[in-house]
Amino acid sequence: xxxxxxxxxxxxxxxxxxxxxxxxxxxxxxxxxxxxxxxxxxxxxxxxxxxxxxxxxxxxxxxxxxxxxxxxxxxxxxxxxxxxxxxxxxxxxxxxxxxxxxxxxxxxxxxxxxxxxxxxxxxxxxxxxxxxxxxxxxxxxxxxxxxxxxxxxxxxxxxxxxxxxxxxxxxxxxxxxxxxxxxxxxxxxxxxxxxxxxxxxxxxxxxxxxxxxxxxxxxxxxxxxxxxxxxxxxxxxxxxxxxxxxxxxxxxxxxxxxxxxxxxxxxxxxxxxxxxxxxxxxxxxxxxxxxxxxxxxxxxxxxxxxxxxxxxxxxxxxxxxxxxxxxxxxxxxxxxxxxxxxxxxxxxxxxxxxxxxxxxxxxxxxxxxxxxxxxxxxxxxxxxxxxxxxxxxxxxxxxxxxxxxxxxxxxxxxxxxxxxxxxxxxxxxxxxxxxxxxxxxxxxxxxxxxxxxxxxxxxxxxxxxxxx
Numbered sequence: 432x433x434x435x436x437x438x439x440x441x442x443x444x445x446x447x448x449x450x451x452x453x454x455x456x457x458x459x460x461x462x463x464x465x466x467x468x469x470x471x472x473x474x475x476x477x478x479x480x481x482x483x484x485x486x487x488x489x490x491x492x493x494x495x496x497x498x499x500x501x502x503x504x505x506x507x508x509x510x511x512x513x514x515x516x517x518x519x520x521x522x523x524x525x526x527x528x529x530x531x532x533x534x535x536x537x538x539x540x541x542x543x544x545x546x547x548x549x550x551x552x553x554x555x556x557x558x559x560x561x562x563x564x565x566x567x568x569x570x571x572x573x574x575x576x577x578x579x580x581x582x583x584x585x586x587x588x589x590x591x592x593x594x595x596x597x598x599x600x601x602x603x604x605x606x607x608x609x610x611x612x613x614x615x616x617x618x619x620x621x622x623x624x625x626x627x628x629x630x631x632x633x634x635x636x637x638x639x640x641x642x643x644x645x646x647x648x649x650x651x652x653x654x655x656x657x658x659x660x661x662x663x664x665x666x667x668x669x670x671x672x673x674x675x676x677x678x679x680x681x682x683x684x685x686x687x688x689x690x691x692x693x694x695x696x697x698x699x700x701x702x703x704x705x706x707x708x709x710x711x712x713x714x715x716x717x718x719x720x721x722x723x724x725x726x727x728x729x730x731x732x733x734x735x736x737x738x739x740x741x742x743x744x745x746x747x748x749x750x751x752x753x754x755x756x757x758x759x760x761x762x763x764x765x766x767x768x769x770x771x772x773x774x775x776x777x778x779x780x781x782x783x784x785x786x787x788x789x790x791x792x793x794x795x796x797x798x799x800x801x802x803x804x805x806x807x808x809x810x811x812x813x814x815x816x817x818x819x820x821x822x823x824x825x826x827x828x829x830x831x832x833x834x835x836x837x838x839x840x841x842x843x844x845x846x847x848x849x850x851x852x853x854x855x856x857x858x859x860x861x862x863x864x865x866x867x868x869x870x871x872x873x874x875x876x877x878x879x880x881x882x883x884x885x886x887x888x889x890x891x892x893x894x895x896x897x898x899x
Contacts, residue, residue, distance in 0.1 A: 442471065442492075444479050445507055450573030451515070453481050454507030455489065457496035466493050481511045482576040511574040519568030519584035525561040527604075528553075528819070530613040552640040552659075553607045553622060554826055557819075559595065560620065562587055562603045594622025610641025610659055624660060631656055631671070639827070644675075649683065659830065668693070676834050678713075687724070696834045698730075703737065712838035714748075729838055735855065739763060745867075749851045756859030756875070763861060767850035768868040780839050784832040791825040798822070851886030858883050866894065 441459040446452070455475070459466065468490050475481045475489070492508040499505055530553070553559065565584030572578055591597075594611055598604040607613075611622040624642035628635050631650040638644055641659035649666035650656055650673070656664070662675040667683035672692045679695035687707030693699070696712040703719030709726035720737040724744075731748035738754035743764040756763045798818050852864055862875040864885050873885060873894040882899040 451513035453511040453574045455492045455510045456507045513573040514571045516571035516579045516581040517569040518582045519566040521584040522565040522587035523563045527558045557607045588618045590619045592621030751853045753856040756862040760861035764863045766865040780836040784836045787829040787832040854881045854883045
């Protein structure tokens with residue numbers, strides 16, 4: 432019910448139940464009894480305690496009454512309004528990168544690179560999201576000036592899971608504490624060290640991830656999968672590039688067609704491979720066959736149930752295979768042991784790694800302010816994105832340089848006294864066995880039924896072929 436206020440004056444005022452509107456009803460009629468605007472406004476302010484009276488509306492109400500007939504009912508005219516309180520805005524999350532969208536990259540010339548997408552992993556220390564605080568809101572008042580409190584906004588809810596933390600210098604910024612994939616679900620934010628995808632194709636694009644990668648299907652031709660930790664592929668690899676700083680496991684065939692490249696910093700497990708380049712920083716186990724492949728294995732190469740046909744293999748340890756070569760006497764080169772230039776190569780790799788690390792540190796120092804600030808500093812968003820991409824590229828170069836030096840040092844330090852070729856089935860003509868530490872070569876000229884051992888004699892001066 433409206434509050435009705437009357438005095439001796441020939442008008443009355445009704446105030447709405449919420450106190451936000453005051454309606455003026457002029458009771459007198461006729462031009463000869465017309466009220467004075469200033470008198471009514473003064474009475475509204477002093478007698479009725481209204482604030483912010485609208486003089487124009489008062490004039491309108493008096494004019495309408497002056498033209499009305501005696502006894503004619505007139506509507507009330509709003510001559511004062513309160514000011515509604517403005518609710519505060521809730522806190523919000525402002526993402527500092529494209530962590531959830533995956534779309535093909537548009538090149539500067541306007542063409543589209545369908546093999547590489549925008550979504551990629553984050554690196555340790557990368558800013559992820561900014562927490563914007565809620566606002567208090569703006570208080571209001573009713574027509575008599577009584578305050579109407581504002582409802583403050585609610586703070587954003589964010590639970591920090593493993594892999595993320597507040598920036599020590601900017602608590603409103605959440606950063607990654609490890610490399611990996613950003614995960615955000617039901618107000619929980621974290622960085623996972625495992626990226627799992629169904630297939631690597633045009634819908635996903637190539638993968639460059641700081642953590643572990645698991646592909647539950649196949650990897651299409653011309654795509655790349657790089658993992659800072661292990662890489663596991665349950666399907667096949669078709670003329671693609673697979674690289675990991677740690678283990679690689681491919682349970683389907685590798686169909687290289689001369690362009691596939693598989694590289695690991697530690698052990699590797701393959702189902703089979705054909706026409707591929709393989710680099711293994713540990714032990715390589717192959718369940719099937721290796722056909723026309725070229726590879727380097729820092730420890731042992733085991734193809735106990737399959738065969739090695741064609742290509743060239745450099746192996747730091749021993750080779751165990753069911754069959755080596757083929758009946759067509761395909762040339763298959765086996766190089767065993769360490770070469771004398773490993774130390775020189777290691778020193779060069781050390782210099783490359785140091786240079787890459789220095790470039791990364793110099794870039795980070797020079798652009799530290801712009802890389803950390805969520806507003807991009809003096810740089811536009813596009814320029815800041817280019818800085819982040821350049822930093823990520825420098826990190827990748829430094830990481831790969833470190834991995835190359837690590838595996839080279841490991842190979843140099845391990846003594847390869849037991850370098851030998853063990854064949855449990857048939858050793859075919861056309862196979863060449865090189866002992867690089869001793870500059871010795873032995874060529875197989877006739878088929879030998881296994882088990883057969885090709886190695887050095889006890890003095891290490893001659894190559895001997897022994898049927899076990």
